[in-house]
Amino acid sequence: MGPVSEFDWISKYLKPIATSEGAMSLENDVGILASLPPDRPLIATMDTLVEGVHFFRGDPPETLGKKILRVNVSDILCNGAVPKDALLSVALPDWFDEPRFERFCGGLGHDLAQWNVKLVGGDLVSTPGPLVLTMTVTGSCLSPNPVARSGAMVGDAVCVSGTIGAGYQGLDDAKAGRDSPFARHFRVPDIPAPEIAEILSAHANAAIDISDGLIAEAIHVGRASRKAICLDMETVPWARNCASVADMIELGTGGDDYQVLMTLPESKLDIAIKDAASAGIRLTRIGHVAAGDELQLKHRGKIVPVPAKLGFVHGN
Amino acid sequence: MGPVSEFDWISKYLKPIATSEGAMSLENDVGILASLPPDRPLIATMDTLVEGVHFFRGDPPETLGKKILRVNVSDILCNGAVPKDALLSVALPDWFDEPRFERFCGGLGHDLAQWNVKLVGGDLVSTPGPLVLTMTVTGSCLSPNPVARSGAMVGDAVCVSGTIGAGYQGLDDAKAGRDSPFARHFRVPDIPAPEIAEILSAHANAAIDISDGLIAEAIHVGRASRKAICLDMETVPWARNCASVADMIELGTGGDDYQVLMTLPESKLDIAIKDAASAGIRLTRIGHVAAGDELQLKHRGKIVPVPAKLGFVHGN
Incomplete structure (x- = not known):
């Protein structure tokens, strides 16, 4: 399978239907959900990890719980924001049995505590395919705007x-x-x-x-x-x-x-x-x-x- | 494959790591992200649709774009809230080619406009497995609390x-x-x-x-x-x-x-x-x-x- 032309498809098909200010033209890893007093944006990011692409079946399940959180927290931090809440969706194949799920939650719980992120919702579904983990993490910006990728100045x-x-x-x-x-x-x-x-x-x-x-x-x-x-x-x-x-x-x-x-x-x-x-x-x-x-x-x-x-x- | 014991696993493994007030014990389809002035919760839901489980490969791609939005909007509305922003993650298999992705975005764009939801972010990844669609939708509650499933009163x-x-x-x-x-x-x-x-x-x-x-x-x-x-x-x-x-x-x-x-x-x-x-x-x-x-x-x-x-x- 060829790689996904991610940036192409985003520009061609998603940007035209993501025209609000909060979408920031889909040019950041985060979008803006709301403004919290005093003038601090609440932002959100969403990342997906797929078995066989971003991790492997033999990886200890604890590590998957940590990785799905960290790749999202990293996006929030890099926008100058403090991570806040998470929603988690897991598409569960047969092989990902209850002991594995328990270990996955152990790793996730450890890192939720470490990064002070609250799990507030999500979805569990079954799948005939590979394990797919998707997480949304929100964050509170520390200044009136996220630190976007678009702000570089000559001489920086x-x-x-x-x-x-x-x-x-x-x-x-x-x-x-x-x-x-x-x-x-x-x-x-x-x-x-x-x-x-x-x-x-x-x-x-x-x-x-x-x-x-x-x-x-x-x-x-x-x-x-x-x-x-x-x-x-x-x-x-x-x-x-x-x-x-x-x-x-x-x-x-x-x-x-x-x-x-x-x-x-x-x-x-x-x-x-x-x-x-x-x-x-x-x-x-x-x-x-x-x-x-x-x-x-x-x-x-x-x-x-x-x-x-x-x-x-x-x-x- | 047997069905996922969703409620079981949520109770046993996710509730213990989702102890914040905003998680509402994971007993609602939504979690609370923030309080917006004047005292209106900002809530979020996350739903996943998997090819072969929640939709089929032969379904017109436009319908997939509409369904992933609607199943999430429905959760927001049923909590007494107005849908607001969306983040979308798509795990793309080889067969879901560019023309199909364009039609998917056409259906999604139509329904985003219809329900007045702003797409603000997300993720595109490739997968060796079935097409997986995950969306997070936020909503503004119309009263100081979501209309939860826990409020039924004798005589209602x-x-x-x-x-x-x-x-x-x-x-x-x-x-x-x-x-x-x-x-x-x-x-x-x-x-x-x-x-x-x-x-x-x-x-x-x-x-x-x-x-x-x-x-x-x-x-x-x-x-x-x-x-x-x-x-x-x-x-x-x-x-x-x-x-x-x-x-x-x-x-x-x-x-x-x-x-x-x-x-x-x-x-x-x-x-x-x-x-x-x-x-x-x-x-x-x-x-x-x-x-x-x-x-x-x-x-x-x-x-x-x-x-x-x-x-x-x-x-x-």
């Missing part, structure tokens, strides 16, 4: 949290049955500490959750902001040693990192890095924002061609 | 909107390839006009969306309210002529009606029926609420045993 520094490429390497390891920190990250993503929401809300002009690869997400920010995102590949905190630029490109086009890509004024860089560090978040400058609308990749000052395969698409 | 009249059993007959007709008004209702459910939310909010003590069969939903209201729901089978507005009580039981245990079951003080019955009629909604009294906690079924005064198969479970 570009930063990422954590490391990049753990998801790519983890998928590889998980498929090969290798237990590794990367495989564990693939199953239960390390997402930024909750303080990232405050840091983004206080300092960032734009932000995005890195779920489809660093390079694809940088392009999303550039396009939405109508700016050129310029990345210096040798400054990226890669999750493992890279022997070559091709290696870096591989890690930069893998999915499932769930770190944040942000842009912020150079003048705020030091304080943002310091604030992040005191919350245990490693923030690294990897580039800057310029006029234009193309992604610019460089390695030690030399231009690197942008790969044709722009990001990880969860196809089969 | 029990009413339903529309007719009962169209979903059961429609599934039968759809499976047999018979085109009929019932098959059309199975594909694109007739749900109550939006005015039902005002009527419920103004008059009802308890209400529930009839998605799993009249008899099962009556039991849900009785259990949540700790009251006996007493139904007179001959007064139910069955969707087709019933030759026998067994026939009635069949229609009363089918799914996919998407009408409302409500209880309200006898003193408000006439005005509720009149208000409903002026909105084009047929409201029919089918029983009353008594002390106790058992469902009581009667036909022309004679007790009818409650069937062992209590409601329609969307198994395979």
